[in-house]
Amino acid sequence: MNGQTISIEALRSQQPRYAGLTAGHRACLGCGQALAARLVTEAAGPDVIVANATGCLEIFTTPWPESAWRLPWLHSLFENTGAVAAGMEAALKAQGKSTKVLAFGGDGGTFDIGFQALSGMLERGHEVLYVCYDNEAYMNTGIQRSSSTPHAAATTTSPAGRARMGKRHLKKDILAIIAAHHIPYAATASVAYPADVRKKVRRALAVPGPSFLLVHSPCPLGWGHDGALSIEVARLAVETGLFPLVEMERGSLVGVLPLRAPKPVRDYLALQGRFAHLFADDPRAREELAHLQALADANIERYGLRAGGAGLDTESADTVRRGGGQWA
């Protein structure tokens, strides 16, 4: 207002937040994972070190010889991220440093390929925050189904057609498996609720011992929706009860994001190409729609997501205020 002009470079250097992941990365338009990684590093940084499994995040942030990371970052392998992070933590501890160790993986590297390394890391009690960016398939290699892919979703290896209505199997309940490790803190989060993501990252880093965060991250390419709708889709996953936002300490449920009026799963599914076959005039499609609704209802019941009467949706975690600050 005082008539000063500032170059965009200078403005970029004066941003009121820590940028662990800079612009210039090669993620697709509207990438949920790019946003999720940005939010996690903003909340965790700057004194962190990251071990990153193979996957989209690793590929789009580090096309040799460039890097979009502004923090110490190491590409581990698909299968050993938990072990590499555990090694980092042990080394830092031996050096008497307080640097926090983060491990990043996609759902393929977490639910499937890197699972034993993760389990070992949790079991040995390494003080690492393992963040799984859950986009529900192997998106980096061409949208193959993972054990995280939801039931009835179409992928290149679980196509919808005459034989079946997308993926036959259910999404693996990773949280129950994590809970069985009896670790101090585990939670789910969604990019549609940035304040919630940040809060959970801080909580996870504040507790001694291993912690785990599952961040629901839409993939416009793999899910078949417009990049502009990434947040809308992620939000609907939560609002329908298909992706409940919960917190667990030592394996017991300590908090949920309440839903005052859960939305029908149709609202969520109809926006995505991977569920398009469920809207065909086909008795199997109707059955699968009802099945997915039942899965959502079961989640709502199991985690007690329904807020009592006058309670606000999401406890105002996502309402805006003039002047910002609500996302801090």
Add this chain to the structure above:
Amino acid sequence: MGVKVTPGGFAAPGTAMGFRTGTWRIQRPEHVHGIAPCHHACLAGEDPQAWIASLAEGDVAGAWQRLIAANPLPASTGRVCPHPCETACNRGGYDAPLNVHGLERWLGDAALAAGWACPAPAIGRDVPAVAVVGAGPAGLSCAWQLLRRGIRPVLLEALNQAGGVPRTAIPPYRLPRAVLDGEIERLLATGIEFRPHQRLGRDFSLEELETDFAAVFLAVGTQKSRPYSVEGVVPRDLRFGLDLLRHWIAEGAVPVMDSVAIIGGGNTAVDVARILKRAGVREVHLITHERMPHAQVPDYERMRAAPDEIVQALEEGVLIHENRMVRRLILRGERVVGVEIVHARKLKEGERVRVQAFEGTESVLKVDQVIPAIGQVVNEEGLAQLLGQREFLRVEADGRVPGTSRIFAGGDCRPGLGTVAGAIFDGARAAAAIADLLGRHETRPQRGAVVGLDRLNLHYFDHAPRQEPPVLPVSERAGDREVQGGLDQQAAHAEALRCFSCGNCMACDNCFTLCPDNAVLKTRAPLTDGSHYVFDYDYCKGCGLCAHECPVGYIAMVEEE
């Protein structure tokens, strides 16, 4: 891109910045300043969204400054305006519209209580003077807007006090005189030259004004009641509604009858009905061919009186006969003993609206007096050459009287008006045209499209109840006691926070927080476009996520050239 390969085989931090992902873009986000529906609907030309934004930030003085830039009488209009802003408010499609008039009144009252002065530049005697005839809302507004532009206004008024209709014809239970006096005194204290007891056609003529002043603004109002008769029959002791109203306001008393029928559906009719009730008339009937305001009633059928006033009149025992008209006066000698009324509807045929009465629906209402409140026309005294055969002064789009070069008009003396807020707008419009005429051109902001509910992302707003001020119980409504209460400070702040900020950046950080590409940068001070954010087009891939998630519809995606 000049990226160095490091000897250790690692990439230097942040080197991806050398890769401009903005080249992928086929559409770009842009800030578009939309018009809030309240702004579009405001009769006075206020931008309520703008001053409510200041209120929400806790800047009461700043909010008032923004408010009086358009309307110097907010405590008054906050009380008497029919507030179409609230009918238009997007929040009405979500839970309940914002209490805009309550906020306007609260802000106006806060300014009076704090004794804030209207900020105006000092004007030298050598500056050309403009004559403003009539010190009602239109005249006061015009004088104020001229003064703000450094033009010297001379305000001529036939009565001994400024105020116009709000002083002479709005009952004090709606507009306490202390409030009106406070706002007018504050305005006249800015250096507006006020000359009372100056009547056009008696103390000066239009020709004299044209000779002595650089321009003339006529805000003479309407002084003559429209002639009334039913099929040529006029009762001997006919009293017009507005005369009764003026009498009651000036004298505090009216002749008391047993039962009366008031004809008309405007504010005057309702005001007369309510003062007659206060004066002790047992039965007050209000007969109108229009309908009481209701969501399902189309605009052209609606009573023109403010909806709140109609509700309060009903509470006070006024009997409203909607969709009726008077077919015949029942006289005994020359005295009215009753009226024959008949069902009637306003029917729309294309653009034309006509009133149709229906045979076989007649009934008789026994009354002692018929009081027409069917409108007023301009008194031609001193204006004969401009009026011709007409009842009102015609004006062009900028307020100029056709066929003249330096004469402007506004307020009730032009056709189609009848609100204080509309008069305030007319005054401001004429002042802007006069400033242009005197060579003080100003660039007026371009108005964008009105932002509807579909442009907002409602997900980001919590439901919140509308703050309602207290209303005096019917048993305590008497004399001049103000019926409608005001909001308290806490309620006013809560109400300001309910604003959706339609089409105007509220600096909520949504775009800044949600951009996957780190391509939205935040600035410390607000930018000239009203936002706090800059799109970094070097890296924006054009996904449109920011536009979709903008709660207020401030971001639009446009095709890349």
